[in-house]
Amino acid sequence: MTDVQEAYRLLVADVYELAGTSRRTSEAIAATTGQTSARWHVLSVLSGGPATVATVARRLGLARQSVQRVGDDLVADGLVARHDNPDHRTAPLLALTGAGREALTALVARGDAARARVLTEAGVTARELLDCRDVLRRLTAALSASP
Template structure:
């Protein structure tokens, strides 16, 4: 169906444009979009690398490289996983939480400005998200 194809193409385009904006916001804090994305997922609570990769739609190996960098920089810590001894949970440290909170604050300001220019409301965003979540659910089945 053409409407589906067009939606997916637009999602890719907005994701690419958003990533460029995010890089510009993250750079002054010594971060990258990849690091920000991983910390963002983990801001909701500890996850394994494979679970984080699934959420981001990426290969676990690429997420593992980013996680290794975040562990080395002190933004993440590995904690025991009671469900799987070989797959530790990754958790934000205080430094990681402070960093992601600052990134979210910078992003909120920039996104509010973009949404104002676009004339898009929070309700419209939530409606669009609801459609995307339905599609995600169907594709995962």
């Protein structure tokens, strides 16, 4: 084993830990607005425009069925609407409603405030985060290209 392989394993372990901690804190933030982090994630994806459940699931790396359940709940609560999909008759498009945009705006505002405190406490810079992101994206691309 080389130093770079060991460093990679340590990085991956830390990424998993960060992701888990971030999910837990996101869940707590979402709860303050009567939402869940799953609903927040779907709303965030739909903020980029209408999408099918399958598209949202791929983007989030989740099973289509779990996104379907969340989407159904968001529709029932009036935060998301279903629209005909001209490209696929049986796969409607999900789109944010005005109430959905308001809910997402509230979630983002609370999340940004909480994350600002964390980033200040951690003493990280935007450059450091962007450099980290670059490394993670290169690793993801290389892993995706591997058999």
